[in-house]
Structures are given as structure tokens and as C-alpha cells.
Amino acid sequence: MRLIILTAILVIVSAAPTRAQENIPSRVELSFNRYYTVEEMADAMRRIAEAYPELVELRSIGKSLQGRDMWLAIVNPKHGIPHADKPAMFIDGNIHGNEIQGGEMVLYTLWYLTKAYGNNDHLTELMDRCAFYLLPIENPDSRAWWFENIASPHSPRGNQRPYDDDGDGLFDEDGPDDLDGDGSITQMWKADPDGEWIRDRFDDRIFRRVEPGQTGDWTRLGQEGIDNDGDGRINEDGTTAEDMNRNWPGGWKPNYVQYGAGPYPLSAPETRAIANFVQAHPNIAAFQSYHNSGGMILRGPGANYRNDFYSRADARVYETIGKMGETLLPYYRLMVIYRDLYSVHGGEVNWAAESLGIISFTNELWTAAKYFQRDGSTDEDRMWTWRDKLDFGQTFTPYTEVEHPQYGRVLVGGLNKWASRNTPTFMLEEECHRNFAFTMFHAEQMPLLKFGQCTLEQLGPRLWQLTVEVENESAIPTRTDVQARNGIGRRDVLELALGEGARVITSGSISDRRDRTIDEVSFEPARVLLDRGVPGQGRILHRFIIEADEGFDGTVRYSSDWALDIEESVSDLVDRSPVR
Incomplete structure (x- = not known):
């Protein structure tokens, strides 16, 4: 019979539409x-x-x-x-x-x-x-x-509070300048017989640093810009603070x-x-x-x-x-x-x-590892293949000659603000x-609480012992350890509200149902403040000693800032276990 039912289920499942492949329409x-x-x-x-x-x-x-x-x-x-x-x-x-x-x-x-x-x-x-x-x-x-002005993949980073970076009493007066008009902050290079860089003979977009002891043809001047405030420095006081x-x-x-x-x-x-x-x-x-x-x-x-x-x-x-x-x-x-x-x-x-x-x-x-996804590895050659064959050259500004007021004739260009960091x-x-x-x-993983097994035991005339279990099905506790140790936030509350003629004499936490002693609450035993709450994918046990006539009822409630409150009557809770 079990095999027949299982076969029927498999047939139904295989015949059902695959909802995971459907597009959920949006109103926008x-x-x-x-x-x-x-x-x-x-x-x-x-x-x-x-x-x-x-x-x-x-x-x-x-x-x-x-x-x-x-x-x-x-x-x-x-x-x-x-x-x-x-x-x-x-x-x-x-x-x-x-x-x-x-x-x-x-x-x-x-x-x-x-x-x-x-x-x-x-x-x-x-x-x-x-x-x-x-x-x-x-x-x-x-x-x-970033959208409206010149920018790079790495700037502007901070907010737009004016700030005097260079200590001259002026604010944001010497940031990068768009010398080639492409909308991005790219790089400046100057021909230099004593330089440390050479251009690749097969691809002149690429500059390569020479080996120690060798001499190159180019010097890298940094981000494009001029000395706007006449202090002998370039781009030293831009936007963002x-x-x-x-x-x-x-x-x-x-x-x-x-x-x-x-x-x-x-x-x-x-x-x-x-x-x-x-x-x-x-x-x-x-x-x-x-x-x-x-x-x-x-x-x-x-x-x-x-x-x-x-x-x-x-x-x-x-x-x-x-x-x-x-x-x-x-x-x-x-x-x-x-x-x-x-x-x-x-x-x-x-x-x-x-x-x-x-x-x-x-x-x-x-991550650049996603450019070529088979092994996640990247190198300069693969990056240029990406830029040319997948991005069709959109992230590179060709080098152009510009007459610079401080450096004379320079090359300006290179990778633009879309070249890295942001997902294609x-x-x-x-x-x-x-x-x-x-x-x-x-x-x-935010806390999801429920009452576990709760038991009611008669200890003597008008004397009862109610053991309450609260479980957390998720990984995050109702109060993290750093909150408990440092007194951060409101403590969780476990309450037992009883009808007229009944009262909670004392209560306390226990670690095992077989415990005969409790870690007694010294104040308001019917309303317990819990520093540590309910651990992630764990439980707590709390025991109430009650003075009441037979047939009494009440309500157990657990409240936490980080979980939906749960509440249930004593009679419903203990229906799962017989009164002893």
C-alpha cells in the first residue's frame, strides 16, 4: 500500500508544473x-x-x-x-x-x-x-x-561635506579634472627616456613596468588633473569628506x-x-x-x-x-x-x-572571478579578453594627447569608471x-518560537508544578550573547497569568525536566525577565510553583523584541501531557 501511494505521489509531482521556472509578474x-x-x-x-x-x-x-x-x-x-x-x-x-x-x-x-x-x-x-x-x-x-560628474570606479567614496584636505583654507578646490572629456577620471602618462614603464608592442593600451635595473619610456603621472590652486600639487583637495x-x-x-x-x-x-x-x-x-x-x-x-x-x-x-x-x-x-x-x-x-x-x-x-566562471581565475590577458569580447570595449577610453599646463604633452585615457567594482x-x-x-x-533565521512539551504535576493540596518549554526553530537567538553580556536591549519576558484565587508562589529556570531544584527568580515569579532568551535552534525550560484549586487555568505568554509573541492557555498546553 505504501509503495502504491508513493508511486502516485511521484506521478503527481512529475506531472505538476515547475513553478520555480515561472516568472512572477509584477505590477511595476x-x-x-x-x-x-x-x-x-x-x-x-x-x-x-x-x-x-x-x-x-x-x-x-x-x-x-x-x-x-x-x-x-x-x-x-x-x-x-x-x-x-x-x-x-x-x-x-x-x-x-x-x-x-x-x-x-x-x-x-x-x-x-x-x-x-x-x-x-x-x-x-x-x-x-x-x-x-x-x-x-x-x-x-x-x-x-558619480552619475552626473567625473568619477572613477573608486570615487567619490565619502559624502559631499566640503573639506580642506590640503590645509590652505579652501575647500575642494583641487580635485581631478576631465582633460579628455570622457566623463571618467582616467590616467595620465608622459614620455620619459628615464621612465619605469614601456608600452606593450602588441597592444599599446597596456603599459608594463620594466624589470629592476632597466629603463623604460614612460612615467605614470597618476589620475588626470591639473594644479587648480597653484600649490604645486595635483588632485590633492577633491570632493568628499x-x-x-x-x-x-x-x-x-x-x-x-x-x-x-x-x-x-x-x-x-x-x-x-x-x-x-x-x-x-x-x-x-x-x-x-x-x-x-x-x-x-x-x-x-x-x-x-x-x-x-x-x-x-x-x-x-x-x-x-x-x-x-x-x-x-x-x-x-x-x-x-x-x-x-x-x-x-x-x-x-x-x-x-x-x-x-x-x-x-x-x-x-x-568579483572578477565571475568574468570567466569555469575556474574563477583571472589574469591581465583574460581581463583584456573580457573587456574586448564580452564588454565590446565600453570600459576603456582610448589614449589621446593633451597639452598639460604643468607637464606639457601627456597621454590621457585608460580604464573608465565602469571598468571595475560595479557588476556588468x-x-x-x-x-x-x-x-x-x-x-x-x-x-x-530570525527567531521563530513555539511552545514545546509542557507538563502540570500536582505536588500536594492546592499545590501545582507547571513546567513550560519554549523552543526556537531558527538559528538566531531571541537575544544574542553580546546583548546578554552587555545589557543591550529589552529582556525577553515569560509570563503566567492566573485566574482569581490562584497565584504563583515561586518560579525558576531548569536545565532538565528531571531537575528537582530551580534557579529561583527573586522578583515577580509570575513575570520572568530573561537576559539570554531562547537560544538559536534550542529551548529553555521554566518551572512555576502554583497555589490553586484543582481545575484552575491561566495563560502563558512569551514576548521578545525579535520574535512574534506566543500565547496559549495552561489547559491547552498540558493537553499534550497528562496531569500527574
Whole structure:
């Protein structure tokens, strides 16, 4: 009989349509084979919010230095539980102005979640129990600059606060100049019989450094520009001041230790606006920030002296989520910031993890290993094949001669601002979707609670012992170890409300049902504050000693900032086990 049933199931499954291959239609058509300006991004978010009013609330959480709105979307079914009463995930991008694809990653998340609700069971269930706070652009001024002005793959990075880099009393007066008019900051080269470089004899786009002791024909002058302020230096005082990923309270160090830190933590209005929002929403249990590039899934600490903020218990959670990221994201690696990359003081995800206790990741989007995917290896020849045969030369500006006021005749050209770091447009949607899938796995790991086996035992006349088990099916605990050890956030609450004539005499935690002693609660035994909450994929046991007549009833409730509250009557809980 079992074989017959199994055969029938297999026939039904094989005959069913393969929904994973279907396109879920959206009420808003967006393309993810292109990048969006600040205005286009805001318009896309507005159109999604208008098309899905039952799911999306759009709000400005603050203004940038230049007065641009910082648009955040709250994704939560409005017919259900309010977003502030559900565990939530905060996702942002584009904290560095040049790292533009972080914005597209977050916009894709908004677009896909809204079209999936009611059409994909998995994501619908996730949105019913979790909320999402989505901020595509943290640094709107520098994103606007990147699109509208000259830029490189690496700049502008910080915000647009005027800053006197060279100490001459003037601000931003000597940045790079677009000498060849291509819209990008490329390189300058000067013919020099004592130079250290030669041009490749087969491909004159390529300059190669000569061996030690040999003499070349060219000197590399650096980024294109002139001495605009007459101080004998070039490009020494350009735009951007605060590096907004060095401006957070967690482990912040001043500017002389780490350039771009700003005069004090949260000195940038953009970082301050984000911090105010996050701190006003203690239900945020998961945090993701998108940067570029290198194919990295980064977690803290940013400096070795902050290792104590990451206990073994919390590190196991990071490992669980990060390793799934390595599976979902080809050529990405799970890394610890200070150990595997470099030291970061005052980073955003370090602040979220260490000051607030939130499980937080930074994804460094895109890796050159994806150019040629068979083995993930890259070298200069393969990179030029990519640029010529797959990108059709769009990322290179041919060298042209320019008369330079300081250097005389120079060559200007080379790789333009689209040449690296940002995902090629024809590969962008896949990069968006894979990173979206990783964040959905992260969101799934936010605490999911239920009552386990609960028992009621009579100890004597009008004396009862109720043992309550609370289980967490997900990897993230209701309170991380760093929260428990440092008193961060509100403690979880386990309450037993009894009817008239009944009372809780005492209560306490136990580690095993067979325990005959309890770790007694000294204050309010019917309303227990729990520092450590319920561990990830674990349970807690708590025992109440009750004075009541036979047949009494009451309600057990467990509340946590990071999980949906659960509540059930004593009679329903113990129906699973007989009264002894």
C-alpha cells in the first residue's frame, strides 16, 4: 500500500508544473540590466509603493547634506501584524558613493518581495512573520555625483561635506579634472627616456613596468588633473569628506587614526538618520549592508581588540548563515573583516553587531572571478579578453594627447569608471537575485518560537508544578550573547497569568525536566525577565510553583523584541501531557 501511494505521489509531482521556472509578474516593470540615478531610484520606489499599497509604506528617514531625501521602504502586509511588533530585517546599500550596485540590490529586494507576496508560498509565509526595512541609497549626494560628474570606479567614496584636505583654507578646490572629456577620471602618462614603464608592442593600451635595473619610456603621472590652486600639487583637495563607513559609534577612531572618520561618531547627517531609525526599531534582528567589491561576505569584528564582542555562540550563528551564503553566491567567501581584509574602526555593521547585538553582514558585491566562471581565475590577458569580447570595449577610453599646463604633452585615457567594482549590466540581475536569496535565508533565521512539551504535576493540596518549554526553530537567538553580556536591549519576558484565587508562589529556570531544584527568580515569579532568551535552534525550560484549586487555568505568554509573541492557555498546553 505504501509503495502504491508513493508511486502516485511521484506521478503527481512529475506531472505538476515547475513553478520555480515561472516568472512572477509584477505590477511595476523594472529592468535590472541597468543602473538607476538617484531620481530614477526614488521614482521606482514610489511606483512600487503606489502599486502595492497593501504591502509598502514609503518614508524619508532624513536628508543628506545637500538636502536629498533618504527613502526607506517598509515592507509588511498591512492586514496583518504591525511591522513594529514583528522581527524585522534592515537592508541598505550604497554607503560609498561609487559603490552604486548596492542600491540596485536593495531595489531588487523591494521589487521581488512585493511581486512574490501571495504568489510564492515560501516568501509569503516569511513576510507574514517578518518585516523588512529597505534603504537602497545611504549616500544620495555622492551617488548623484558619480552619475552626473567625473568619477572613477573608486570615487567619490565619502559624502559631499566640503573639506580642506590640503590645509590652505579652501575647500575642494583641487580635485581631478576631465582633460579628455570622457566623463571618467582616467590616467595620465608622459614620455620619459628615464621612465619605469614601456608600452606593450602588441597592444599599446597596456603599459608594463620594466624589470629592476632597466629603463623604460614612460612615467605614470597618476589620475588626470591639473594644479587648480597653484600649490604645486595635483588632485590633492577633491570632493568628499566623511567616509560614512568609518563614522559609526562602534569602535570609532578619530581622523588621524583612520582617514574619513569625521570629527565625531554620526557627524554625517546620513549616518545619524540611519542610526536614529535603527535604534527606534528594536525589533530589527537581522542587518545587511551592500558594498563593492571582491565577492566577500564580511562579519565583524573590524579590529582585533573587539574580538570579545563575538562569543562562540554568536560566531556559530554567523557561520551558519555565512556558509549558506558561500553556497548561494559563487566565488564569494565568508570572512572576518580585520583578520581577512583590513582593520575598520567605526564601521556600520560593526556598530549594529557590537553596539546593538544584531547579526550583521556586509556583502562586497561582485568579483572578477565571475568574468570567466569555469575556474574563477583571472589574469591581465583574460581581463583584456573580457573587456574586448564580452564588454565590446565600453570600459576603456582610448589614449589621446593633451597639452598639460604643468607637464606639457601627456597621454590621457585608460580604464573608465565602469571598468571595475560595479557588476556588468548584463550580469546584474543574477547578482541581485543571488544576494536577495542570501538575505532571505538570513531573514528566515530570525527567531521563530513555539511552545514545546509542557507538563502540570500536582505536588500536594492546592499545590501545582507547571513546567513550560519554549523552543526556537531558527538559528538566531531571541537575544544574542553580546546583548546578554552587555545589557543591550529589552529582556525577553515569560509570563503566567492566573485566574482569581490562584497565584504563583515561586518560579525558576531548569536545565532538565528531571531537575528537582530551580534557579529561583527573586522578583515577580509570575513575570520572568530573561537576559539570554531562547537560544538559536534550542529551548529553555521554566518551572512555576502554583497555589490553586484543582481545575484552575491561566495563560502563558512569551514576548521578545525579535520574535512574534506566543500565547496559549495552561489547559491547552498540558493537553499534550497528562496531569500527574
